[in-house]
Amino acid sequence: MSESRLSPGNLPFQIASFVGRRHEKLQVRSALREHRLVTIVGPGGVGKTRLAVEAAGQEARSYAGGCWFADLGSHPAHQAVVARVATALGVTRSSGEWSAAELAARLDDRRTLLVIDNCEHVLEEVAAFVRDMLRDTADVDVLATSRQALGVAGEQLVHLDGLTYPEEGRVESLAELAGLEGVDLFIQRGRLIVPELVLAHANAQAVADIVRRVEGLPLAIELAAARLRVLAPQQIAKRLEDQFRLLRSTRVTDDRHRTLRATIEWSYDLCSPLERLCWARLSVFPADFDLEAAESVASGGSFGPDDVLGLVGALIDKSVLRTLPGSGPSTRYRFTDPVRDFGRDKAAELDPDDMSGSRHLEYFSELAGVVPYVLFGPSQVEHTGRLRAELPNLGAALLRAVAEAEADAADTLACAIALVSFSSGALSDSRAALDTALRSEGSRSTARVRLLVVSAWLAINQGDLPLARQQITRCRVLAQLIGDRHGLVHALEYLGQCELLEDEVGAAARHCRDAVRLARDLGDDHALATSLVRQAQVFEALGETGKARAALGEAIAISDRVGEKWCRGYALWNLALLLEATGCPKEGMRRARAALDSKALFEDIVGVAQGLEAMAWCSAGLDEPSRAAVLLGAADAVWTSSGAVLPARLVPRREHCEARIIDALGRESYLALRGEGQELTPDDAVGWRQGADNTHRAMPQPAEARATTGTRPRAVADDSPLTAREREVALLVAEGRKNREIASLLVISPRTVETHVDRILTKLGFISRAQIGSWAAYLEDN
Structure with missing residues (x-):
């Protein structure tokens, strides 16, 4: 028997530069220093091999016996793993095959790294080899790449996803x-x-x-x-x-x-027949989904709902399906687009009678169908969050319902999409969903009545009163025709609101009165609460402020009794405006803050705009013009991003508020402070309100005022309240750097940077990044 000696190492030379993966590379190198078996796990084409070679090359000095690369993917599956590793090591023998123990003995008692690439198609053989190798010698470490974990005791996994890419809908410089x-x-x-x-x-x-x-x-x-x-x-x-x-x-x-x-086909070949079928059926989801939805949509025929969890787990293990981090109370799963498209291509081939699309429509129609019953009650926050997470699925189900002429399902889905999209500030998405359903011929049903009600409500918020009137007329006719008295209440209240906005106060009073009476007769708490708010608006317009306050108080009491938050926030906003108008700005401010807090629970940016607007007016009434100016700017920004508009009847009051601020500060200072408020995102504005009830004492002042008064932001003191890391982040913010740049420089995640910035704003009593910059400049100067 003849044997050859080991060569010094054989890591493949890389021609093209290595891009990105700084954090992952450090993660692999750190893992190699603490664990004898490290496996980089991820889908095909994600860059596992390249990362392994790069990390191994940078750790080469730690391995006197060399770093040895064995590619199992380019060898036939029937060839023994030990033989392939031996070939990679440059160790040959004229007869017989190596065992793991013999190979371990040939490594000369020098610390050696084996990089074993593409393990997934011979997983059991690799696991057995690695287990034996690690047992028989203490001088060998293993860095493996695979679409699935080896499952060996002591294995340290490094999960690899795609490179960072632009977010959908985000404008990047x-x-x-x-x-x-x-x-x-x-x-x-x-x-x-x-x-x-x-x-x-x-x-x-x-x-x-x-x-x-x-x-x-x-x-x-x-x-x-x-x-x-x-x-x-x-x-x-x-x-x-x-x-x-x-x-x-x-x-x-x-x-x-x-x-x-071909890359995805390789993963497909590694799956069992049932895993392949589950993959194909789950590809009907256009985006992410949870286990409950998967069990309802993917099961049938070859496997039932109870089998789905195991199949989903197997697809995750094989890096076909991935879990989304921070997905809330239930884990959510997602395919990459290419993997999903591949599954859709395979669906008809695997199951010619595939019903997953129909099951998807049925499941999400039922989810949307409970909206009228849960959106006025204690579970509304939870259910709104659930619907928001499912918006892509609801949209796909809507298109299928329209295509298959499922009129009631289409109307129900469109209402749910419109309500949730509205709260997120996506009014164009709300209108698109409603129009999609309205273009189809609907049935004479309560679902179509609700669709027309929601369409009218949205049109009012967009300032399109002619469209609102048109939809209300259709809604009244249909509601009366089919005897839908609950739908008729909403038609009457929105008709009254349109009339109020068009200065037809007498007609508005009649229709809102009729809506309140009918809601009482029906015992419909939801319709009564919303109708009382409309009636209060009419009472205020008539100068009957006592009646207006009583109506709003009753609406709030109904919401409190049933544990509801959405309508309560709207009623509180109206009460805040009423109190400010009647000379009670301090009490109005308390109601405005409560309204903003209620709306923030739903991530309702239209409600946030309303709350900020009311707080600005109350601040002006409290002789806090600087604070009022910033709040008006913040409200402007949120109104603009939401696509909604301040009701026309309130515009003169906004103009009066502006005039008061300008009288107090001067136009130049007002515009500067309002501009600072316009830099705030909705999250910034809500976070500032929630974190600092006394923030008005730390509001920014115009430069001229600071020069004459000698004042400066509260937090600028010799003993800064910030941690060392927060000060580091603050200085980078002061340089004008974005969160992504800061994350890269400090080797932390953008979300961690966001958390640091939020804490800095809260600790310093600030509301914008610009104030952080001024504070940091002050520290450097002093």
């Missing part, structure tokens, strides 16, 4: 885009083909769309960049609807990475 790993990879790989390629305003949107569409998957990004030989970024982005056709390469020698489809 060029600097922010360039700092995202996925964008950086596309540009760097693109320059290998088009050397003059740069990220510029002309191509930024297209590059962002490409990277977002493939969810930061490195393989997909590199395949997309390869298309720059013949297509501009804008053309690539447009053609990504067919990812499997576009994202392929003839230059990649590894068949598994030649096309995106």
Whole structure:
């Protein structure tokens, strides 16, 4: 028998630069220093091999016996794992095969790292080999890559997801885009083909769309960049609807990475028949979903609801499906877009009579159908959050309902989408959902009455009174025709609101009175509470403030009795405005804060705008003009982002408030402070209110006022209340850096930076990043 000696190491040389993964690389290196077996786990094409080689190379000095790379993916499955590792180590023998024990003995008692790549298709064999190797020698560490954990005792997992990519709907600056790993990879790989390629305003949107569409998957990004030989970024982005056709390469020698489809096919081949069927059925979900939905939609035929948990777990283990971090009270799951598209392609092939689409429609129609029964009660906050998480699923179910002429389901789904989207400030989404259902021929049902009610309500909030009138007329006719007296109450109250907004106060009084009477007769707490608020608005317009206050008090009492928050917040807002108008701004401020707190529970940014508006008016009434100016600016910003408008009847009062502030501060100072308020996001505004009831004492003052009074923000003192890390973050904020940049510089997550900034604002009594900058500048100067 002849044997050869070990060579010094064989990590593959990488031609292209390594992009991103700074945190993950440190995680792998740290794990190798503490554990003998580290496995990088993630889906195909996510960059596991490249990360392993990069981390191993940087740890090479710690391994006198060398770092040895064995690629199991490029070898036939029937070949013994030990033989493949021996070949990679450069150890051969003329006859017989190596055992793990013999191979361990050949490693010369020097610390050695084995990098074993692509373990998933021979998982049991690799696990047995690694277990024996680690048992027989103390000098060998193993770094493995796999789509599934090896399951060996002491294994340390490093989970790998896609590179960072732009968020949907978020407007990023060029600097922010360039700092995202996925964008950086596309540009760097693109320059290998088009050397003059740069990220510029002309191509930024297209590059962002490409990277977002493939969810930061490195393989997909590199395949997309390869298309720059013949297509501009804008053309690539447009053609990504067919990812499997576009994202392929003839230059990649590894068949598994030649096309995106081949990479996913490799994972598919590793799944059992039932896992494949579950994958195909779950692909009906357009976005993320929870276990309850999966059990209802995916089960049937070959497996039942009780089997879904195990199948979902198996798909997660194989890196086909992933869990979403921080998904709330129930874990949520999601496919990447390419994996979902692959599953949809396989659905008809695996199950020609697949009913998952119909089950998806049925499940989400039932979820939306409980809205009228839970959105006026103690569970409304929880259910609103649930519906918000399911908006993509509700939207997909709506389109299916319309396509299949399921009129009542379509109307029910559209109402749920409109209500939840409205609270999130997405009024255009609300209107789109309603219009989608309204374009189809609805049935004469309570579902269509509710749809018309919600459509009228939305039109009022958008300031479109002609449309509101049209929908109310249709609603009244249909409600009377089918005997839907509950729907008729809402038609009457919204008709009264339209008339009030058009200065038809007498007609408004009659219709709101009729709505309140009918709601009392029906014993409908929800309709009574909302109708009382409308009636209070009419009483105020008539100068009957005592009746207005009594009506609002009754509405609030009804909400308190049933444990309801949404309508209570709306009633409190109206009460705050009434109190401010009748010379009670201090009491009005207390009600405005309570209204804002109620609406914040639902993440209702229209309600937040209303609360900020009322607080601004009350601040002006309390002779706090600086605070009032910032609050008006904050309200402006939220009104604009929500798409809703301040009711026309309240505009003169807003103008009166502005005039009072300008008289007190001067126009220039007012505009400066209002501009500072306009920089606040809805979350900033709510967080500031919740964290500082006495914040008005720390409100920013115009520069001229500070110069004459000698005052400065409360928190600027010799003994800063900030921790060392918070001071570090504050100084970077003062430099004008965004959260993503700070996260990169400090090697922490953007969410952690966000938390630090929130704490800084609360501790210092500030409401904007600009104030942090001024504070930091003061410290540096002193």
